[in-house]
Amino acid sequence: MSLPEMEKQIKGLQQQMAQITMDTPADEKLRLELSTLIANIKKDAYERLTPGDKVYLARHPLRPNAKYYIDTLFEDFTELHGDRLYGDDQSIMGGIGTFDGKPVTVIAQMKGKTLEENLVHNFGMPHPEGYRKVIRLARQAEKFGRPIINIIDTPGAYPGIGAEERGQAEAIAQCLMQFMELKVPVIAIVIGEGGSGGALALSISDHIMMLEHSIYSVLSPEGFASILWKDSARAGEAAQLMKLTAQDLKEFGIVDSVIKEPVGGIHSWPDFTTTQIREKLTEELEKLAAQKTSLLLQNRYKKFRAIGVE
Amino acid sequence: MSSLFKERKEMLLGFKALRSNKKAPQFTGEIPDGLYEKCPSCEKTMLKEDIVEHSFVCPHCNHHFRLRAAERLQLTVDPGTFKELMSSAKSGNPLEMPGYEEKLQRDRSKTGQNEAVVTGFGRIGGYPYAIAVMDSYFLMGSMGAVVGEKITALTEAATKRKLPLIIFCTSGGARMQEGILSLMQMAKTSAAIGRHNQEGLLYIAVLTHPTTGGVSASFAMLGDITLAEPDALIGFAGPRVIEQTIKQTLPEGFQRSEFLQERGFVDKVVNRNDLKETIIKLSRLHGMEAKG
Numbered sequence: 001m002s003l004p005e006m007e008k009q010i011k012g013l014q015q016q017m018a019q020i021t022m023d024t025p026a027d028e029k030l031r032l033e034l035s036t037l038i039a040n041i042k043k044d045a046y047e048r049l050t051p052g053d054k055v056y057l058a059r060h061p062l063r064p065n066a067k068y069y070i071d072t073l074f075e076d077f078t079e080l081h082g083d084r085l086y087g088d089d090q091s092i093m094g095g096i097g098t099f100d101g102k103p104v105t106v107i108a109q110m111k112g113k114t115l116e117e118n119l120v121h122n123f124g125m126p127h128p129e130g131y132r133k134v135i136r137l138a139r140q141a142e143k144f145g146r147p148i149i150n151i152i153d154t155p156g157a158y159p160g161i162g163a164e165e166r167g168q169a170e171a172i173a174q175c176l177m178q179f180m181e182l183k184v185p186v187i188a189i190v191i192g193e194g195g196s197g198g199a200l201a202l203s204i205s206d207h208i209m210m211l212e213h214s215i216y217s218v219l220s221p222e223g224f225a226s227i228l229w230k231d232s233a234r235a236g237e238a239a240q241l242m243k244l245t246a247q248d249l250k251e252f253g254i255v256d257s258v259i260k261e262p263v264g265g266i267h268s269w270p271d272f273t274t275t276q277i278r279e280k281l282t283e284e285l286e287k288l289a290a291q292k293t294s295l296l297l298q299n300r301y302k303k304f305r306a307i308g309v310e
Numbered sequence: 311m312s313s314l315f316k317e318r319k320e321m322l323l324g325f326k327a328l329r330s331n332k333k334a335p336q337f338t339g340e341i342p343d344g345l346y347e348k349c350p351s352c353e354k355t356m357l358k359e360d361i362v363e364h365s366f367v368c369p370h371c372n373h374h375f376r377l378r379a380a381e382r383l384q385l386t387v388d389p390g391t392f393k394e395l396m397s398s399a400k401s402g403n404p405l406e407m408p409g410y411e412e413k414l415q416r417d418r419s420k421t422g423q424n425e426a427v428v429t430g431f432g433r434i435g436g437y438p439y440a441i442a443v444m445d446s447y448f449l450m451g452s453m454g455a456v457v458g459e460k461i462t463a464l465t466e467a468a469t470k471r472k473l474p475l476i477i478f479c480t481s482g483g484a485r486m487q488e489g490i491l492s493l494m495q496m497a498k499t500s501a502a503i504g505r506h507n508q509e510g511l512l513y514i515a516v517l518t519h520p521t522t523g524g525v526s527a528s529f530a531m532l533g534d535i536t537l538a539e540p541d542a543l544i545g546f547a548g549p550r551v552i553e554q555t556i557k558q559t560l561p562e563g564f565q566r567s568e569f570l571q572e573r574g575f576v577d578k579v580v581n582r583n584d585l586k587e588t589i590i591k592l593s594r595l596h597g598m599e600a601k602g
Contacts (some may be wrong), residue, residue, distance in 0.1 A: 156529075159547030159555050164565055167575045168546035169526035176500035177532055197484075197527045197546070200493055205499075218484050218493040224552075227486055242489050244435055254490060273458070283460075301501055305462065307494040308455030 003053040006045045044261045049213070051239040055221055057213040058192045062112055062267040064101050065124075066093060066108035066151045069191060072274050073149075073281070074099055074106055080140075082133060082290045086166060089130030091122045094137040096146070100197075105141035107134050107202065108151035112190070121294040126159035128171035131201055135178055139187075147185040147285055155220060157198030167193075172201045179204035180300060185288035187281065190214045190246075190255075206300050208254070209271065210246040212261040215246035216254075228301070254307060321428050328511055349373050358439065363493045365582045374582055376519060379428040379445035382478055384442050386586055387441065391602070392432035397465060401456045401488070410487040417448045426451045429464040433475070435590035436600030440468035440476040446520070451481035454488040458495025461529060465502035474512035474598065475503075476589065479530040482548075483523015496528035503532045514589065515543050517567065517576065528574070531575070535592060537585070538576045540566035 001009075017034045020027045021070070051059070057063065071078050074097030081088040090174035094107040109126065141148045159167055179186060186205035194203070194216030210216065221235040224242060249255040260275050262269040286298065312349050341345050349360045351373035361368065365385055366375040376387070383392055400418075415560045418424060435599035444451045452459075461477070476523055484492040496521075506513060516532030517526075519542035527546050538544060545565035553560060564570050570576040580588045 100311065113460050157546065160552045160557065161552065161558075161560070161564070164545050164547065164552070165573050167543075167573065169530075170531040170575055172527040172546065173496075173500060173529070173531040176347040176497050176528055177507075179500040180497075180504050196493065197496060197524055200496060204497055218486060218489050224486055229590060241405065241407060242491065249490060254494060301505070304494065304497045304501055305499060307456055308488075 001045060003049070003056050004044060006027075006041060009043060009107070010038050012015070041112075043263050047263075051215075051220075051238075051242070051245055052236040053244050054215055055235075055239050058215040059277070060265060060267060061113075062265075063192055064270055065113060065190065066153055067110065067285060068270065069151055070097070070106055070108060072270075073278060074104070075101075077106065080137060082134055083129045084101045085132055086129040089122075089133055090120050091124050091126045092133050093128040094133060097287070100148070102283075102285075103144075103146050104296070105137055105146045106151065107137055107148065107149045109154040109199075109202065122158060124154045125156060126154065126198060127160075127163045128166040128168050129160050130294055131157075131168075131171035131175050134175055134202065138179060138182055142184050144184050144261050145184060147187070147288070148205075149281070150184070150186065150188040150205060150215075151200050152188055152190045152194050152202050153192040153214075154195050154198050155193055156195035157201070161168070162184055172197050175201035176204055181297070183293045185285060185291075185296065187284055187288075189259075189277065190216055195220055203293075204300070204304070206288050206296060206303075207256045208260055209257045209277070209284075210245055210249060210255045211259050211266060212266055214246055215244045216246075216249055217242050223308050252307070266304050312585060315533065325537070326499050329421075346530075367582050368465070372540060372581070374519065374541065376446055376480070378447055379423060379443040382443045383428065383432070383441075384477075385522075387432040388436065388602070392430050392441070394428060394430040395427060396460050396469070398424060399460060401454050403487070404455065404491055405489050407437040407487040407489075412546070413449060413487070414482050417476075421445060422446050423448060424461065425456045426453070427457045427460050429460045430495070431467075433602060434586065435593065436602055437472055437590065437593040437598050440464050440473045441477045442475075444478060444480045449485060451525070452483060452485035452492070453481060453495050453499075454485035454492045454496060455543065457485070457491070458498050458591060461499045462495075462502040465506050465529075466507065469502075469506045469511065471508050472509065472511060473512070474593070474596070475506060476514045476516065477533075478518060479521045480514045480518045480523060480526055481523065481530075483525055483526035493524065496524045499529045500532060505593060507532070507534075512592075512598075517570075518542050520544070522546065522548055536575070536577050537580050537588065538578075539582055539585070540567055540579055542567045544570050544576070591593070 020031055047105045069082055077095055079095040091110055097273055109124050110121045111124035112121045188203050188205040188208045190210040193216050193298035196219050202263050221238040222232040224233040225234040225238040246258045262272040266273045346355050348355045349368040350426050352371035354370045427441045427442055427444045442464055514535045515530050516537040521530050521544045543565055549560050567579045569581050
């Protein structure tokens with residue numbers, strides 16, 4: 001049973017439960033039975049999630065977006081706008097806040113929760129001015145010695161006329177090169193979808209953590225299926241082959257840590273996950289702060305240098 | 311007596327022609343077997359020899375035929391100076407993607423190369439360079455772990471030896487069959503270019519048809535000088551993907567070299583026939599010393 005099917009089944013059971021209006025012992029018993037059944041179905045499904053299920057969860061409409069993490073993890077967040085070259089890309093939200101009382105720069109890819117929000121945030125798909133805003137804020141952080149926290153959640157960089165005219169490729173390439181040289185610690189967190197070069201641009205960091213049910217891939221499974229088999233309907237099959245889960249990426253050494261999510265996914269109990277993120281962030285920031293800049297840069301280079309070499 | 315000289319001269323010329331013929335590039339690329347060839351752009355039929363003589367450029371309409379790596383090297387690098395690195399590096403199948411090994415095998419026999427890039431040291435007009443030439447006849451020049459490794463290793467070697475770097479780019483982007491590992495090659499190559507850059511060394515990127523996806527969004531767009539051959543398709547997203555996204559047909563010339571120059575992303579569009587001279591001039595302008 002796939003996750004969407006399971007959700008449908010649970011919804012049916014929940015409706016059944018809502019119809020029990022009396023409080024007789026028989027009703028109570030039925031209510032208990034139904035809720036146990038729901039819990040078991042859920043637990044069962046979450047114990048054997050397929051990569052396709054993870055794709056579904058990573059894009060789940062109830063899954064918290066970057067704004068949630070900014071609000072929960074940081075104090076006094078002050079958003080800063082614009083790339084100083086062309087405009088302000090709302091698919092990237094960046095600014096300064098404090099973590100454990102210390103100032104940090106937060107740069108996040110923003111998906112909306114509603115259609116209206118998504119139109120503002122362009123479904124989390126940045127234009128070149130978004131990536132140039134990223135670079136501007138990162139250089140600003142470097143100047144003031146603030147660590148940088150990148151939050152990744154994007155289907156990919158936007159493929160459009162304006163994006164090409166303004167140099168999407170160049171903007172992403174600059175992110176890759178410049179983050180490698182930044183003299184402050186950088187930590188990246190993949191919270192949902194890590195799609196292609198558009199996500200990679202924010203991934204050059206000293207530590208990448210990934211939520212258990214988030215994904216990270218060279219291309220969306222739909223795109224992959226349409227390139228390789230000319231049939232985007234075979235996305236499920238593609239997901240199976242692509243090794244795009246947090247667990248796969250950990251195995252490849254691309255991701256440094258995987259943050260657990262509760263049964264039902266992060267949206268069913270966000271605190272469970274954010275508490276762990278907070279702990280891990282504290283730990284890693286401390287570790288990185290203790291490193292000499294030259295060693296920090298050396299290690300960052302080495303980490304990416306080693307990927308793909310047998 | 312004079313007839314004897316004439317005869318000998320003719321013999322010598324014939325011998326020279328024979329020898330140069332032997333050296334002539336293999337017609338394995340866009341130009342198939344046979345004496346004549348039709349230009350895909352202007353559709354004029356011409357002697358294949360004429361195309362080769364014109365650096366694989368159509369003498370009628372200036373269409374630039376796609377080049378094999380060997381042909382590019384022959385056109386650009388001083389004869390006998392190229393020393394190849396890592397020529398035997400071969401891709402595995404890290405994600406165990408079905409059908410991938412067959413495709414690799416097919417293109418290995420088709421191109422006589424093990425991968426989609428040839429790297430090494432050589433001289434261009436006497437100027438020593440670290441040189442990478444990508445080949446779109448090998449899995450569309452896509453960048454997997456081996457392509458990324460070869461470019462990174464070359465760039466690091468150039469940094470160490472304080473040599474300028476030139477990369478002839480042509481690629482459809484990241485190699486899908488190697489999934490996330492191929493995506494990460496963008497980070498790796500860009501990092502190496504960054505270190506080369508920090509040493510104050512020159513990197514010339516030559517963008518040729520087509521340069522898109524993960525290659526354009528990494529080392530291809532990080533040159534100190536970015537040259538492009540005429541009418542090459544250069545961009546992040548492929549035109550088909552853009553059309554599907556915005557549900558419009560794209561304007562004529564969109565994402566072509568001239569368009570990129572106009573938008574400020576290419577320093578100069580250079581005809582293939584002038585490319586070597588341009589590189590030589592740029593080398594001189596950077597105070598390099600010619601050898602040999």
